[in-house]
Amino acid sequence: MTNDVLIQILAAFLFTMGMLVVLLRRDTIMVLLGIELLLNAANLSLVAFSKSMGMVEGQLQVFFVITIAAAESAIGLSILVNLYRNFGSIKTQSATTLKG
Amino acid sequence: MSPVIIVLAVISAILAVSMLFARNPITSALCLLGVLIMTAGIYGLIGEHLVATIQLVVYAGAIMVLFIFSIMLLNLNNEETDFKTKPGVFFGAIALGMTVFGFIIYGLNEHFMNHRNDVTAGQFTPERIHELGGNSKVLAHALFTQYYVSFEVISLALLIAVVGAVVLAKRKFD
Numbered sequence: 001m002t003n004d005v006l007i008q009i010l011a012a013f014l015f016t017m018g019m020l021v022v023l024l025r026r027d028t029i030m031v032l033l034g035i036e037l038l039l040n041a042a043n044l045s046l047v048a049f050s051k052s053m054g055m056v057e058g059q060l061q062v063f064f065v066i067t068i069a070a071a072e073s074a075i076g077l078s079i080l081v082n083l084y085r086n087f088g089s090i091k092t093q094s095a096t097t098l099k100g
Numbered sequence: 101m102s103p104v105i106i107v108l109a110v111i112s113a114i115l116a117v118s119m120l121f122a123r124n125p126i127t128s129a130l131c132l133l134g135v136l137i138m139t140a141g142i143y144g145l146i147g148e149h150l151v152a153t154i155q156l157v158v159y160a161g162a163i164m165v166l167f168i169f170s171i172m173l174l175n176l177n178n179e180e181t182d183f184k185t186k187p188g189v190f191f192g193a194i195a196l197g198m199t200v201f202g203f204i205i206y207g208l209n210e211h212f213m214n215h216r217n218d219v220t221a222g223q224f225t226p227e228r229i230h231e232l233g234g235n236s237k238v239l240a241h242a243l244f245t246q247y248y249v250s251f252e253v254i255s256l257a258l259l260i261a262v263v264g265a266v267v268l269a270k271r272k273f274d
Contacts (some may be wrong), residue, residue, distance in 0.1 A: 006144070020193055029174075037132060077170045
């Protein structure tokens with residue numbers, strides 16, 4: 001088992017854990033944290049494959065993914081602040097009406 | 101394979117599991133921070149120094165601070181932090197996760213055992229990267245020549261997202 005295989009298995013495991021966090025946790029903030037873990041697992045897989053094949057496209061893709069993750073977390077957290085202001089709770093099942 | 105990478109991988113797997121089962125969102129966020137730092141260590145150990153730095157500065161530095169700030173800002177009490185699901189939902193989600201993990205492992209096995217030599221390798225072998233002046237120089241050159249337009253577009257997208265976040269957070273609803 002080489003480093004590549006180990007890193008790919010770790011990326012698969014982190015992806016599974018991120019998916020379970022998104023599915024199982026009730027807080028909206030935990031869903032956002034799970035999405036960050038999913039993106040991190042995808043980044044790890046991209047970098048390891050790109051490195052082992054002698055390319056740079058994967059690493060450049062990772063820069064773009066990290067930028068998108070920053071934008072997504074900024075928007076998501078401001079939506080979350082609004083959610084807390086309007087419903088008094090950030091659980092996913094408390095946001096049931098469109099009109100706040 | 102390097103023993104340090106094994107140690108980092110095991111620590112980050114343990115931190116990911118404890119992130120799933122932690123009751124307090126702050127604990128989960130700190131576990132995620134640990135996972136990100138371990139990932140940056142793995143990037144550094146396989147020779148991707150620029151990606152490791154970006155991961156530490158942007159991901160572990162900026163994004164996680166934003167998360168921890170907003171968890172503390174929202175002042176989540178213990179009624180927000182409980183972690184109750186029905187047993188059926190819990191085991192269904194675990195089974196779904198195991199299925200996804202199994203499919204990914206199956207795909208990886210197919211790739212590494214049977215189709216490893218089907219892909220043509222790129223030109224950036226470690227010797228070539230060393231010859232060209234190091235990992236950071238190669239990546240920066242590709243980023244500012246071949247992917248220049250994508251870089252500008254993504255910076256504009258980030259600017260719009262941050263302005264939108266400020267507008268959304270400051271907006272008063274009647």
